[in-house]
Amino acid sequence: MKNIILLSLCTCLFTGIRAQQVDVQSYAISLNLQDTTDQIKASVSITLKYLQSTRRLKFDLAGMKVKEVFTGPKKYSFEQDANALYINVDGKAGEQGIYTITYGGTPKDGLIISRNKYGHRTFFTDHWPDRAHQWFPCIDHPSDKAIFRISVAAPDHYTVVANGVKKEEVNMGGHMKMTSWEEKVPLATKVMAFAAADFSVTHSGDVGNIPVDSYVFREDSLHQGYARATQILPYFIQLVGPFQFEKLANIQSKTIFGGMENAGAIFYAEESPGHEKLESLLAHEIAHQWFGDAVTETDWRHLWLSEGFATYFTLLYMEHTYSTDTLKASLKADREKIIAFAKRRKTPVVDTTVHSNYMQLLNANSYERGGWVLHMLRRKIGDERFRAGIRQYFRDYNGRNASTDDFRAEMERAGGENLKGFFTQWLYTAAIPELQVNLNYNESTHTVKMEVIQNQLPLFEFPLEYTLDKTKPLQKLMIKDKVTTVMIPAAAKPAGIWLDPDINLLAEFAR
Ligand SMILES: [Zn+2]
Structure with missing residues (x-):
């Protein structure tokens, strides 16, 4: 995310680390949206593997009423509380299960149904940090990555876009249209996304075999949109490694953040087209496609592996595109922010005291200080080793989760030196010299x-x-x-x- 504007408060209550009962393989959502009501009707088929035997399968779910849970003809009894759905099952460790859950309700958060600045009705998911379960049952934690499929039935004036590839778009009669998308690369729930709005869509270009498209509100179609993405994407591909997703859609949205790095379907704030800082915002969100999306932090406390990286890789792009002076000026400004933050709140970058309200982690530590740590690491081990370490880290953790220690081990191998002291003082210590x-x-x-x-x-x-x-x-x-x-x-x-x-x-x- 970038440049947050906190328009709503997070209501998440559960802790960051928990023993997982299951490993979800895929979510296949069918969703019905209407113009006459904010109530959604939906079903989700969840394919999973049991990691331990259990008779009570738990999914995160808030504010939605479940109607039925079944596998083929077999129905399951279930209970719900304010934050979870419990299904009475007979799951054995190592076995697979497929559960279809039908449900509905009016989402309070996670799926934002509102109007854009031109007064047109819009639907945008907005999941970070764990707000996906406000509209669909899931394991709402960055460590459980799964394939995401969604079919949206909506009035036919909407354009529907989501992660992955468009599989189908069919008229259903009665001015309704069904659009289906599928992302085959397993994703953390925080970066699963779909949008339905009256978009103007422009093909910005192709980067290799990756189509890059701009989705903007019709009234903003005179802007260049997000075409600059076609120049930013190749830079990160050559620097870090291959882009992992099938396409890159850059989408004007109603996210509460300045930008949200949904995998292959990035959401940008409403005011972003034509904004003077659009280029660095694009670079930030595109850098996340590697750091945060393809390689995902094990839990929120390692957020700097996502935000610090997006911050510093934006600076690397700006240094490459403009000059070293641009890099220096940004680092200097970021240093001021870090010093000011450190005077207000004495907390290290890897903040193990945060067990809920993860929004408080969106601070100068996760972003600017995380970025600064990468800069000092680059200076410490040199450009070549730094780059080799980053590329290897991406190769080893692509599609998986990584912790700060995992990253340290990669950089120690690449740098040929013990970095324990460096990591401890800059990431696990609140003070700065x-x-x-x-x-x-x-x-x-x-x-x-x-x-x-x-x-x-x-x-x-x-x-x-x-x-x-x-x-x-x-x-x-x-x-x-x-x-x-x-x-x-x-x-x-x-x-x-x-x-x-x-x-x-x-x-x-x-x-
Ligand atoms: Zn970010």
Whole structure:
């Protein structure tokens, strides 16, 4: 996601980690939408594998009333509470099950039925972090990835788009149309999506065999739409690895976020077409297709593996497209945000204290600090090893889930060094270095005594780049103690010192 605008509060209550009863293989949803009511009628067939034997199968579900649960002619009894559906089954570990659930109701969240800024009725899913179960029964956790199929029956003025490939579009009579989509790559529920709206659709181009399309509201069809995506996509393909989804649709939407990285069907805020920051927003959401969508964090506390990556890979795209100065300017601005956030809330990037209300994780730690950690890691091990590590990480975890430790292990292999200390101080420590630098010039010995003091606890270990003369190459000083002193020869008293002029250190410098 990007640039969040919190228009609604998350009502999720359950904890991040739980023993899984089942592994869902696929969801096949049939959905009926009408213009005369916000009530939906739906059924979902869930194919799953039992990971443990159980007599009570639990799915997350809120606000929907279940009518029937069956497998072919066999019906199951079930119960519902505010957040779950419990089906009485006889599931044996290792066996497969297929359950069809018919249900209906008016979604309070997860499927946003409203009007766009031009007053036209629209339907948009919006699932992050775990809001999918507000309109369909599912295991609403990033660790259970499944194939997503959806058939939407809706009044025929709507264009329906979803993850994956369009399988069918048929007129049903009575001004109703059925549109079916299927995504064969297993997805986390947070990035499953569909939309129904009066779209104007433009084919922006093909990137290899990936069609890239723009879906915008009819009134916004004069804008270029999201055509820039055709230039951003090839950059990430060459940098990271193949794009995993069958198409890339860029869709104007009613998401509560600035953008939402639904796999192969990205939703952007209503105001995004023609917005001055559209290019970086596109880059952010497209980068998520690798980080967040193809490789997914094991749970929300490792969110930086999604948002920090999308943040930094946007900067890499901007550096590649514009200049290193663009990268530096962004890193500098991001550093300010991180420092301001750290003063308000003392919490590490991997925040193990968050067990609910995951919206609070959408902060400068997950985004900007996560991005900064990647930048410092790149500087630490060098461009080539950094890139090799990222590519290998993607290859190894593509289609799966990864934790911060999984990523560290990949980068240790690529970088050829132990990164435990680096990861601990930057990702598992709330503090950031607060540095005070004192200079004293001795006229008789022609030396400058430079003293670097770490004013925060715990102490950090990092290289500090500096120069006393802007025309000379930068010097690097390793800092790990409370006070580090260095004597620098200087013919005359220096006019000043330039600390971290290339913006490579996440630290606050005392003025
Ligand atoms: Zn994001």
